[in-house]
Every structure is written in structure tokens, then in C-alpha cells.
Amino acid sequence: MDFEPSEEHRLIRDTARRIAADRLAPLAGTLDDGGGRAPFLENLKVLAESGFMGLNVSGHYGGSEAGSVGFALALEEIARGCASTAVTTSVTNMVAEIVEVCGTEEHRAAYLPKICDGTYPAAGFCLTEAGAGSDPAGMRTSARIDGNEWVLNGSKLYITSAEYAGLFVVWAVTDPDAPKGKGITCFLVEADAEGLIVGPAEKKMGQTGSATNPVTFENCRIPASAVLGDVNGGFRIAVGELAGGRIGIAATALGIARGAMDLAIRYVQEREQFGRKIADNQGIQWMIADRETELEAARLLILRAATLKAAGEPYAREASMAKLYASEAAQRATYTALQLHGGAGYIRETGLERLARDARITTIYEGTSEIQRLIIARETLRSA
Known part of the structure; x- marks a missing residue:
């Protein structure tokens, strides 16, 4: 290996x-x-x-x-x-x-x-709704066929980069009488489609540089050819792509954590207290050792999931493991880095409080840590 x-x-x-x-x-x-x-x-x-x-x-x-x-x-x-x-x-x-x-x-x-x-500049992934977050099968956005066009109505929330996007992938209910999750279709919608409205950016705790917007569809007409995949087969696309997206979020969490620990390691090698570098204190060294071990483990979990995906093998469980572990390790790493800086870490100029805020969302978006645990357990029990 x-x-x-x-x-x-x-x-x-x-x-x-x-x-x-x-x-x-x-x-x-x-x-x-x-x-x-x-x-x-x-x-x-x-x-x-x-x-x-x-x-x-x-x-x-x-x-x-x-x-x-x-x-x-x-x-x-x-x-x-x-x-x-x-x-x-x-x-x-x-x-x-x-x-x-x-x-x-x-x-x-x-x-x-x-x-x-x-x-x-970007592309948008329109899945989440006010009543359909961890359970996307509960979405209410609808699409009906009218001649050679589909007509979309509904609203999506928390859409990353919506105001920059030139293209959206949108999920909507096309058969309301189908069993839950079975009557959903995926569509491609261009940003300039009539009836597509991007709302003002949300005011967020972190990752504020990337706009996150609501997207509303008001009798938004798109051609019949805009269907992605099969009619009523869109839920499978969403579930499959979310697994791949979790590799990206895990890697993002790892990068944030790595940036925080880089700052901390430099700082403890420069900062002196009681006549010596604080990096010489065993307590400081153990804090660094624990975080570095966790980040290396996170990297290996991420690469394992990515390798399985590249090989065409099932990888949903591994992607959830990587996302769960990396995102929660990032919480610990950013707060450890802040603690190692002492009062300086609490000052915005160091950038650590930004990294801590940026890391926080990684345990939430594209499936919370709790949802990742459900997926890991389900896939483990299914294969037992």
C-alpha cells in the first residue's frame, strides 16, 4: 500500500x-x-x-x-x-x-x-429547503410539465455561491403521489432563467466571504431537455453526489485545521514565558501531538474515501467517516491553536478566531455529524 x-x-x-x-x-x-x-x-x-x-x-x-x-x-x-x-x-x-x-x-x-x-464563476447545488435539510426527500419545490417545458415553483435555502452561479442543479417533486423520495427529478437551470430569483446573502457566523443565498422559483420555465438523468430519478443523484461532496468538506475542514495549527506551531516556537520558549513545555507539546495525530488520521480517512471513489468502489461509509472525523477534529484543532496563542488568539488580527468560525460549519453542512453517524452505522450493519 x-x-x-x-x-x-x-x-x-x-x-x-x-x-x-x-x-x-x-x-x-x-x-x-x-x-x-x-x-x-x-x-x-x-x-x-x-x-x-x-x-x-x-x-x-x-x-x-x-x-x-x-x-x-x-x-x-x-x-x-x-x-x-x-x-x-x-x-x-x-x-x-x-x-x-x-x-x-x-x-x-x-x-x-x-x-x-x-x-x-461558480455553480449552485439547490437541494436544501426550510423543511428539507437532513431529510431532502421531504422537499416541497415542485415541477410540472407544460407542453415542452417544465414549470418550477418553490424555494431553496443556504445555496452556496448562488449570487455568483451561472448554472444551478435543482431538485423538485415531479410526482407528488409517489412514495417519499421516489417522485423527485433533477434539473439544470441557467442563472438567467425567467422566474429564478436569488435572494440577499445570509449573514453568517463564518465562511462569510462565500455568499450563501436563498433561491426562489416563481413559475420558472425551463425546457423539457433540462432534466438531468431520469424523470423521478433525482433522489438517487442527490444521495450519490452528497457522498462525494463529503470528501470535499472533509478536505476543507482539514485545510482549515492545518492552517490553524501552522500558526500555532510557529507561535509557540517564538513566544517566551518564564524565561523559555513555551514550545519547551511538555503540556504544550502534548496538545500539539494530539492535534497533529488527529489531523494525520483525518487525511488518511479522506484519501481512503477518495481512492475508493476513484476506483468505482462503494465509498459512502468511508466518505461519512472522513467528513465526521475531519470536521470534528477541525473544531478541536482550531480551538487548541487559539488556546496556544493565549490572549493573542482572541484578537482578530491573528486570524485564528476566523478559522475557528470557518471550521464550525463543517460539522453541519452537507450532512451534520449526527447524520454521518447514522450513515456509518447503517452501512456497517447492512454489510455485516
Whole structure:
């Protein structure tokens, strides 16, 4: 078993690390303070031009063909620089994968090049609703056929990068009489579709640089050809893609935690108290040892899930394990890093309080830690 990244994966990782250090990290604080929409979009364009918006997409459509492992390595580095940019990158890649795997050739030719080259700054994943979060089968957004068009009505919540998105993947109920989860269809909706309304960005605790918006559909008409996959077969697409997205969120959590611990390790090697560096204290060393061990374990869980996905093997349980462990380890790592800084960690200038806020959502979005535990237990019992 080889734990070393391939030459291609090292190139992807190192390129992402360089962009994160040169462009993303210097802007992260500004984005967190509510400024910098234009620079944020410029950085998304740089990432697209460098191949990071179609990491698991065929080169025929402008993708990088980096695979799931390359995706995980890249997201970790991007999040290390700016979590807000990482979540937009992760979701946009999710949408690109859905289009390639489930779309027609017309869909792929029309939309993938625009996602991969940055023509669309981002893409949106419209699943969550006010009454359908951890249980997406409870959604109320509807779609009815009218001649050669579908008419969408309803509202989605917490849609990452909605105000930047050029394309949305949208789930809606198309057969209200079907058993729960069976009458849902997935659609591709362009941002300029009449009747699609993006609401004001939510005011969030963290990852504030990435807009999160409600999206409403008011008699939104789209062509019959906009169906992604099979009519009434959309729930399977949602469940499958959420598993892949959890690898991205796990890698994002790891990157945030890694950024926090990098700051802490530098600080304890510089800070002196009682006549010596605080890094010389055994208590400090043990705190670092525990967090470093957890982050390395998180990385291995992430790469295990990514490797299974790349091989076409079942990976839902492993993706949930990676997301659960990495996101909760990120909570501990960011707070440990803050504690190691003492009072300085509580000051915004250090950036640690931002990292702690950015990490918090990773245990919630794309499936809470509690949902991950349910999935892990279900898949374990099913295979026993």
C-alpha cells in the first residue's frame, strides 16, 4: 500500500498550495470583513484557469482529470488559504461532476466548458429547503410539465455561491403521489432563467466571504431537455453526489485545521514565558501531538474515501467517516491553536478566531455529524 501521492497529485497539491499562499490567504481576512467581491471573483477565475473547477472532469470538456484524490488534495490546500474560496470550489466541482455523469452529451458540451474555464464563476447545488435539510426527500419545490417545458415553483435555502452561479442543479417533486423520495427529478437551470430569483446573502457566523443565498422559483420555465438523468430519478443523484461532496468538506475542514495549527506551531516556537520558549513545555507539546495525530488520521480517512471513489468502489461509509472525523477534529484543532496563542488568539488580527468560525460549519453542512453517524452505522450493519 503506497501512501505517497503520485507525481501528478504532487503537482496539483503544490499548485493549489502556491495559489492559496499567494492569492487566497492574503485576501481571507478582507473577505471575512465583508469586502472584496471583485477580488474574490478574480481568485475564482484564477482557480478555474489553473484547472481547479473541473478537477474530476474529462479533458474533452476542459476538465483536469485529476480524479477524486487530486480533488481532495487540492481542496485541503485551498481551504488552508481561504475556507470561503474552498467551499465555492468544492460545490462548483460537485455540480460539474453531476453534469458529466448524469447529463446528456448536449448538457456536457453546453455547460462543462463554462464551469471549467470560469465563464461561470461558480455553480449552485439547490437541494436544501426550510423543511428539507437532513431529510431532502421531504422537499416541497415542485415541477410540472407544460407542453415542452417544465414549470418550477418553490424555494431553496443556504445555496452556496448562488449570487455568483451561472448554472444551478435543482431538485423538485415531479410526482407528488409517489412514495417519499421516489417522485423527485433533477434539473439544470441557467442563472438567467425567467422566474429564478436569488435572494440577499445570509449573514453568517463564518465562511462569510462565500455568499450563501436563498433561491426562489416563481413559475420558472425551463425546457423539457433540462432534466438531468431520469424523470423521478433525482433522489438517487442527490444521495450519490452528497457522498462525494463529503470528501470535499472533509478536505476543507482539514485545510482549515492545518492552517490553524501552522500558526500555532510557529507561535509557540517564538513566544517566551518564564524565561523559555513555551514550545519547551511538555503540556504544550502534548496538545500539539494530539492535534497533529488527529489531523494525520483525518487525511488518511479522506484519501481512503477518495481512492475508493476513484476506483468505482462503494465509498459512502468511508466518505461519512472522513467528513465526521475531519470536521470534528477541525473544531478541536482550531480551538487548541487559539488556546496556544493565549490572549493573542482572541484578537482578530491573528486570524485564528476566523478559522475557528470557518471550521464550525463543517460539522453541519452537507450532512451534520449526527447524520454521518447514522450513515456509518447503517452501512456497517447492512454489510455485516
